[in-house]
Amino acid sequence: MLTLPAGRRSKYVVLFLAIVCFGGLASFAGKFEGIQKNESSSFLPGDAESVRTLEALERLPGGELAPAVVVFERRGGLTEADRQRIADTRTRLNQDRRELVLEAQEPVFSENGEAALIVQPVQPGGGVADKFENAVQSVRDRAGTAQDGLEVKVTGAAGYSLDAIKVFGGVNGPLLFAAAGIVLILLIAIYRSPIFWAIPFFSVLLAEGASRGAGYVLGEAGLTINGQTGGILPVLVFGAGTDYALLLVSRYREELRRHEDKHEAVAIAMRSAGPAIIASGGTVIAALLCLSLAEVNSTAGLGPVGAVGVVLAMLSMLTILPALLAIAGRNAFWSPFDTIPHPGQGGVDETHGFWRGIGNRVASRPRAVWITGTIVLLVMAANALALDPTQTQDNSSAARWTA
CATH class of the missing domain: 1.20.1640.10 (Multidrug efflux transporter AcrB transmembrane domain)
Structure with missing residues (x-):
């Protein structure tokens, strides 16, 4: 043959x-x-409780929502100008929203006054990548970028999914x-x-x-x-x-x-x-x-x-x-x-x-x-025992969030 x-x-x-x-x-x-x-749900374990929740939500009016979380942070505390920009950002997010993008919620400030976030839900669009990507990208574009020491990032399930699609x-x-x-x-x-x-x-x-x-x-x-x-x-x-x-x-x-x-x-x-x-x-x-x-x-x-x-x-x-x-x-x-x-x-x-x-x-x-090859591989594999998957080093806003 x-x-x-x-x-x-x-x-x-x-x-x-x-x-x-x-x-x-x-x-x-x-x-x-x-x-x-x-x-x-496509990035989560099939039997996870969160996936079962998302599947249940799909049967409800509106279906699954992926939140786009706009995070603002300034080390040392937000200024009045920062708070004004946060308010203006929410207004901009709600103006002429793209398809699949729902109303942005009121900003929530952290107790230490260094950070704030705005949550804007985004519908998945039936899993169609282009529609969902354009919707989340519109949120990211309207949120803007860092300026005068104020860090601005878009994260959440929607932000993560957009990054995954792009990558x-x-x-x-x-x-x-x-x-x-x-x-x-x-x-x-x-x-x-x-x-x-x-x-x-x-x-x-x-x-x-x-x-x-x-x-x-x-x-x-x-x-x-x-x-x-x-x-x-x-x-x-x-x-x-x-x-x-x-x-x-x-x-x-x-x-x-x-x-x-x-x-x-x-x-x-x-x-x-x-x-x-x-x-x-x-x-x-x-x-x-x-x-x-x-x-x-x-x-x-x-x-x-x-x-x-x-x-x-x-x-x-x-x-x-x-x-x-x-x-x-x-x-x-x-x-x-x-x-x-x-x-x-x-x-x-x-x-x-x-x-x-x-x-x-x-x-x-x-x-x-x-024998030599096996010994070398065993020595190298032994280093895997020193890895601790539960240990992370995170200096982001989420780790310091105390709201």
Whole structure:
């Protein structure tokens, strides 16, 4: 089965069927953002009392509310000008409110006179990220920024959710571009070909689109997916897929220096690298599925979605990539430096090179290596016992709040 993409005719069949299946899933990729749930309950344990309360509130008129808490603070005490600004801020918050934004409450001052807060509830908007984000951002914009020593911040469930949406939503593009750039540079540097990079890049890109489409399907099935999962999934698929692609391409290039027939080279590369890719992907998938046991909804949702993404990345590298390699042949490695691999050429392979030397040293003393490695890992893991998750250092306004 692993060698089907290497057949003279079957490579076209495998490529066609794989592109149809992956493309079908990728057609739902544009809906992945809309299925994400960024209300407060998606970031909490499913069996928490607060979540049960929020679910009960959803059945009442108005549904769940996420408070946007505007905090004002001045060390040494609020001045009259500060109090006037606080009053003006509340007036501004209640003028021409955006959709989902409810009336801001009266300001509450701390007993020590150094801080005050205004609570303005925001409706979740059915979990639609754009509507909720715009609503909370309007509160933050109207609250203003620090001025003349008066600190102004927007927090609460609404502020936290907005930050989470921005962080995990904004990380997607830059990280993907960075990963693609690094992969491009590595492929050109390793294979010295200005065109070959397009083959593994296309395979990974198709898997990434299909993974977001699969995420949409899982979300429709009831799995909790929020901005955290949406930001991590593409990077996870892109990283894993590129790793598997490099492994297969390296073996394929070695076989092109031994065999004239490109189909035979792909078949041998698949038989040798395929099991390693499956084992590596299976390990990652099993680890991600362990996240399904997490109590926090967002983390529990990341496990299955990430696992499906790795499955798709692995399948793409075992179907689309080898089929493209069999079609393109050795000419895909063309470069001005004459780097096309030909039979009889020398080069680094599984019997030569730096890493083969490392492997030989490990194989010569396997017991010493695993005992030493185990001791080092145990010593490093022992430091985890010194961590105290209950100990925090918080010098924020919330820690000093005494109202």
